[in-house]
Amino acid sequence: MIPAAFTYYRPRTVPDALSLLGAHSEEARAIAGGHSLIPMMKLRLATPDHLVDLGAIAALKGIRAEGGAWVLGATTTQAELIAHAGLARALPILRETALQIADPQVRARGTVGGNVVNGDPGNDMPAVMLCLDAALEVAGRGGARTIRAREFYRGAFITALAAGEIVTAIRIPAPPAKAGAAYVKLKRKTGDYATAAAAAMLSLEGGRIATCAIALTNVAPTALLAEAAAAGLIGAAPGAAAFAAAAAAAEAITDPAADGHGPVDYRRRMAGVMVRRALAAAAERAGG
Amino acid sequence: MAKTAISLTVNGEKVEALVEPRTLLIHFLREQLSLTGAHIGCETSHCGACTVDMDGQSVKSCTVFAVQADGADLRTIEGLAAPDGTLHALQNAFREWHGLQCGFCTPGMIMRAWRLLQENPHPSEAEIRFGIAGNLCRCTGYQNIVHAISAAAATIAGASKEAAE
Numbered sequence: 001m002i003p004a005a006f007t008y009y010r011p012r013t014v015p016d017a018l019s020l021l022g023a024h025s026e027e028a029r030a031i032a033g034g035h036s037l038i039p040m041m042k043l044r045l046a047t048p049d050h051l052v053d054l055g056a057i058a059a060l061k062g063i064r065a066e067g068g069a070w071v072l073g074a075t076t077t078q079a080e081l082i083a084h085a086g087l088a089r090a091l092p093i094l095r096e097t098a099l100q101i102a103d104p105q106v107r108a109r110g111t112v113g114g115n116v117v118n119g120d121p122g123n124d125m126p127a128v129m130l131c132l133d134a135a136l137e138v139a140g141r142g143g144a145r146t147i148r149a150r151e152f153y154r155g156a157f158i159t160a161l162a163a164g165e166i167v168t169a170i171r172i173p174a175p176p177a178k179a180g181a182a183y184v185k186l187k188r189k190t191g192d193y194a195t196a197a198a199a200a201m202l203s204l205e206g207g208r209i210a211t212c213a214i215a216l217t218n219v220a221p222t223a224l225l226a227e228a229a230a231a232g233l234i235g236a237a238p239g240a241a242a243f244a245a246a247a248a249a250a251e252a253i254t255d256p257a258a259d260g261h262g263p264v265d266y267r268r269r270m271a272g273v274m275v276r277r278a279l280a281a282a283a284e285r286a287g288g
Numbered sequence: 289m290a291k292t293a294i295s296l297t298v299n300g301e302k303v304e305a306l307v308e309p310r311t312l313l314i315h316f317l318r319e320q321l322s323l324t325g326a327h328i329g330c331e332t333s334h335c336g337a338c339t340v341d342m343d344g345q346s347v348k349s350c351t352v353f354a355v356q357a358d359g360a361d362l363r364t365i366e367g368l369a370a371p372d373g374t375l376h377a378l379q380n381a382f383r384e385w386h387g388l389q390c391g392f393c394t395p396g397m398i399m400r401a402w403r404l405l406q407e408n409p410h411p412s413e414a415e416i417r418f419g420i421a422g423n424l425c426r427c428t429g430y431q432n433i434v435h436a437i438s439a440a441a442a443t444i445a446g447a448s449k450e451a452a453e
Contacts, residue, residue, distance in 0.1 A: 001331045008292060008309035008355050038351045039332055041310075051309065053356065079345065103422025104400070106333060108345040109352065190421040191334055 003041035010053045014060070014139050014168060017052055022141045022164045024050040030166055031055075032075050033110040035102070036118050060113070060168055063087055068174025071137075074113025074167045079104075081112055091172060092285075093181035093199065097128050100185045100197075116149070117167045119157040119222070122193030126153060126223035127215035128183055131199035134172045140165035153222035176211045179203035180285025184278040185217070186270050188261070194218040195261040196270035198250070200278035202233065204286045209233045214246065214278070218261075219254040219271045226250040229275065238283035246279060247272035294358040298323070299367025307354040313347075314338040316354035317364060325365035325395040329424070336423030339396035340364045346403045348422070365395035368402065377443040378402055378436070387436030389427035397423045401437045410441060 011017040021028050027049035031037050040046035054060055060075040063084050070087060078098040081087065088095045101107060101115065101124050115125040116136065129136075129149035136147045141164060149170075152160045161167065175181065185197035197217035203210045212233045214226040229249035236242040256267035291306035298321060307316055317323045317340065326349055329337030333351040340349045341363040368376040378398050381387065388394045397420065404411065404419040411419060416437050417430070425433060 002312075002315075003310045005308065005310050007290075008353070010355075010358075034353075034356075035333060035351055038312075038353070042312075042331065055356065103336070104404075104419060105336060105339055105346045105348045105422045106351075108347055 001042040003038070004044055004047040006041075006048055006051045008051050008053065010056045012056055012058070014057060014166070017054060017057060017166060018139060018141050018164065020050065020052045021166070025163050028052055032114040033077060035106050035110045036114060036120060054166065065090070066171075070172045072112050072170045072172070074117070074169055075111045076113070078102075078107035078110050078112065078115070082107065091132070091175065091181075093128060093132070093183050093201070094172075097124050097183040097199070100124060100183065100187075102191050106191070112170060113167050116170060117159065117161065119153060119155075119159045121156050121220065121222055122218045123223075124183070124185065124194065124197060124217055127197065127217040128199045129170065129172075130215035130223055130225045131181070131201050131213045132172050132175070133213065134170050136167045137169040137171060138165050139168045144168075146171075150225055156221040175201060176203040178205070178286055179211070180282040180287070182278045182281035182285065184274045184281065186274060193261070196254075196256070196267050196274050198271065198274035198278040200275065200282045202238070202279065202282050202286055204238065204283070207237060209236050209238055209242070209283075214250060214275055216250060216254065216271050216275070219256040219267055221255070224253055226253060226275070228253070233279075238279070238286075240276075240280075243276045243279040247275040250275045292355050292358075294355060296357050296359060297361045299363055305354075309353060309355050311354045313340070313342075313349035313352040313354045313357055316357075317349060317362075323364050323366050326399075327392055327395060329392065329396075334422075334424065335393070335396075336400060336420075337393050337396040339399045339423060341399055341403055344403075346400045346422075363399070363402075365399055368398065376402070377447070378405070378440040381436040381440035381443065382433070385432050385436035385439055387428065387433045388425075393423060393425045393427075397425065397433060401440070404437070405441055405444060409445060411437070413438065 029048035030052045061073045081098045115123045134149045181201035183199045186195045194217045199215045202212040212230040214230045216224045229246040251272040254268045254271045258264045295304045327337040329335035338349040416434050
């Protein structure tokens, strides 16, 4: 398993990376942690002629608070995210999710940006970013723009990112007051993609659900925002009956593939089970 | 294909080499440096047999290009024993606790355990199992590997306590 030959670049700045990607547009790929791209290159399912390594660009690294929001540099590794105490206090769902991705060695290299941007329906961070209403900061030769995660995913491995653009950071808004969130994943073994997984965040006011967002992993060609499921919970008292109704509404929008993870009906039902568990954990964390 | 010059530290020694950009780190270590301790198992980032330490982290060297290790500080299983051949506490513990059978996973398993014990010098059994989740062993059922890592942690803690006294 030896990749096809390519020319390697290790730019130090975002403009340099963009010029390299622009100069070789169709034949170039950006690489971050490489734990999706390198396996594809070894199988020769990806054969870029030019590989632009984003790993040496300091501006793409780091985690910082900006007001109530958090900004994650695109090449922040899962290990760096897990180790960040401030982020773990403010948005514990991110650490909870990262710990369920692959294994320690993969988390040492794999990046949050790569997980979000690759468009693989099996990746875990996209659903979390849908749930938290994150925004992706994008740089291209034509300038910078922001794309909401909720408008980013178009199909399996198809995103709103244009050729020659890179995501530089992910901005996560402050969660509502008295919110709790959880990411619950069913997988067959360590390192596996989810059979089904769900992210949920809700906030409570006077014992009732005031805000709610739910998103699903790996039960459709993209991560899914379960809008009707979440909307149905507004004003409800948190509990098994309300969560079962939300789970049913979430199951209804799934379109899972039958594969090694199980048949369609099973994966659909597991999506519902993950929604119920994620909602229950989120409600408990919200103080309900 | 044009080769790229890289310069790195491997087991404490400076290494300069020319590599094709597509050369994977595991192939560079095994074929150019003749460090055959790290093994090629699955070649798909799952099994962990190729685990080495790179800049203070365990990585799967089948999923890193050698050019990406330019400037890095690497340690492989060959760099664990003392220069006089005295085995590291982990190597001793794997032998004493029968933490291996065929031995294929052992270099990767020990290198991962070596980094784990620096991240967490006193891991619980659950923490050890979570910490070595990226290393597969098809022989032992892991039980004795976990025992060995626990025993090595105790030995290392005892040795550092002795040194402090």
